[in-house]
Amino acid sequence: MNYNVWVLILGMALVTYIPRMAPMVLIDAERLPNHLVRMLKNIPYAALGALIFPGILTVDQNIWFGIVGGIIAGLIALSGAHLVVVVIGTVLSLTSLLKIGVF
Amino acid sequence: MNRKRMDNSDTRPGFVQGLSDGLSIAIGYMPIALTFGLLAKNTGISLAHTVGMSLFVFAGASQFMALGLIGIGTGVVEIVFSTFIVNIRHLLMSMSLNEKTLPESRLKRGIYAFGITDEVFAVASTRETDVDSRYLYGVALMAYLSWVLNSGIGYIAGSALPVSIQGGMGIALYAMFIGLLVPTVKKSVKALLLAVLAGVLNFLFSKLFPAGWAIVAATVGAVVVVELIDVVKKPAAAETPGGMSAEDSSVGGVSSAQQNENYGAGKDRDDGKGRSDKESCGSEMEGGSEL
Secondary structure (H helix, E strand, O other): OOOOHHHHHHHHHHHHHHHHHHHHHHOOHHHOOHHHHHHHHHHHHHHHHHHHOOHHHHOOOOHHHHHHHHHHHHHHHHOOOOHHHHHHHHHHHHHHHHHOOOO | OOHHHHHHOOOOOOHHHHHHHHHHHHHHHHHHHHHHHHHHHHHOOOHHHHHHHHHHOOOHHHHHHHHHHHHOOOOHHHHHHHHHHHHOHHHHHHHHHHOOEOOOOHHHHHHHHOOOOHHHHHHHHOOOOOEOHHHHHHHHHHHHHHHHHHHHHHHHHHHHOOHHHHHHHOOHHHHHHHHHHHHHHHHOHHHHHHHHHHHHHHHHHHHHOOOOHHHHHHHHHHHHHHHHHHHHHOHHHHHOOOOHHHHHHOHHHOOHHHHHHOOHHHHHHHHHHOOOOOOOHHHHHHHHHHO
16 A cells, blocks of 8 residues: 555545434434435335345355245345344354254 | 424434434444455455444445456546446435435435445335434444444454355345345335336346446436336326325325335325425415426
8 A cells, every 4th residue: 555544445435424424413304305305215215126136146155055044034034023033033043054054 | 394394203213213223224234344354355455444434434335346346457547437437326326215214304314325235225115114314324324333443453353254154145235135025025116116127127227337337327227217107007196286196106105004004104205394284275286387
């Protein structure tokens, strides 16, 4: 590295913070048209879908690791368990499957 | 301002609830931050730079990417530009979350905006009620502490960590996203459609676009397609002037029963912000001029 890493960190911090901050500070949520508001409210579910897939397939070199993990998480969540239980339950289940040599 | 907003303040989640909701994120960040710390050490940057990056940037994907680029000798400008591209999606997430938060001071919004990672966004925006700064401070602080501390621990002790941490725990954040999505998908076909469509589009787009754009294009694409389906299916609802039409056809308003049980918050929220509040003359004008 022939540069100061702090300069890099400052630059990265700015271009990370600005997209997070600008809509919050600059957009007046009450002045947006209704159809835009409706679409913005649907974003979380679409974003979750895009955050999960296809990324989950690359958790491990073995593609089944992510698939099985996703199914386990889905089943625990369907049972109505608390979010922390979904997370820890999935991790423990997958670690157990690893230990007994399924993957 | 108005009585309804004050009544509604008791039902909104507070700081402690935020910390509690942030716990899943903290757990999910652990293996990732530990790995980041370990990789940072292998890349050759100092402990201060490693913790400093987590402290000031607080963005998982771009920090990993930066390490990769530092490793191959990329310059500052290129790394910063790549970071910006990867983080474009937060523009979208902040716009969406901005609709769910109370109109507090710009300073408060500017502070919690720092903490809006994918995961903080996901947790806060799937909450049933509106949220305010206290709650967002809680969620973000919990996530932030885990991210920063575990980055440092990973740097110092990374090589001593058992391999199984990376194996089994890599699934943690995905499990969390699924855990956030399932309760809504169970009740709303539209939420399921949005998620599946965005996932499929992201799969296709990630082969076409550079990282960062795919997720934005997939999210916007899914939302626009579902909106178009809505407009075609029930043009009356989409074109009816007045605040409530937005509620009626967004995911939160699929059925009135659900709205009462789970998304009654949507109404509280409107009262809080003044949109669709009959007592607020501003919103009447708004509805008329825009539609």
